[in-house]
Amino acid sequence: MTTSRTTMRSRTGTKLYAVRDASGQFKDIQTYKRAHTADMRHTSEAEKDAARSPIEKQVRKAAKNAVKSVKSSVRGAVAALKRVAKRAVKQVSSPPPPPIVIATVAATKTTRKPAAKPTARAAAKKPASTPAAKKIAKVAAKTTTRKVATAK
Numbered sequence: 001m002t003t004s005r006t007t008m009r010s011r012t013g014t015k016l017y018a019v020r021d022a023s024g025q026f027k028d029i030q031t032y033k034r035a036h037t038a039d040m041r042h043t044s045e046a047e048k049d050a051a052r053s054p055i056e057k058q059v060r061k062a063a064k065n066a067v068k069s070v071k072s073s074v075r076g077a078v079a080a081l082k083r084v085a086k087r088a089v090k091q092v093s094s095p096p097p098p099p100i101v102i103a104t105v106a107a108t109k110t111t112r113k114p115a116a117k118p119t120a121r122a123a124a125k126k127p128a129s130t131p132a133a134k135k136i137a138k139v140a141a142k143t144t145t146r147k148v149a150t151a152k
Contacts, residue, residue, distance in 0.1 A: 005019050014031055016031055017032055
């Protein structure tokens with residue numbers, strides 16, 4: 001980046017270059033001789049570009065495009081990683097649902113119907129309709145009567 005320099009002379013008559021900052025204060029003062037020789041040593045980008053062969057220009061352009069492509073893909077990968085990390089943090093920070101809710105959701109997903117909530121009253125009120133339920137009811141009735149009979 002080129003900086004604008006103010007020329008001035010010292011008391012002895014030496015020519016000086018003064019560089020100012022944004023507020024107007026002197027940032028750097030160099031003698032003209034030193035600044036000029038440093039400028040002469042430096043080759044500008046336009047001079048470098050003019051000295052390059054057409055093949056070298058093509059190679060540099062291809063390399064620049066490759067770097068640009070890699071940078072953009074890396075940016076995309078970094079963004080994807082950030083999204084995944086954010087999602088993981090949300091999952092870890094929120095408390096897990098209770099097992100009952102998990103079972104209800106699983107039953108709803110598999111049967112497309114809300115999960116049944118059997119209670120003691122509902123089971124007692126409903127008569128056994130399936131053959132398996134009738135067998136279970138008979139076995140339960142026999143065990144309760146046996147216990148009562150042995151207690152007498």
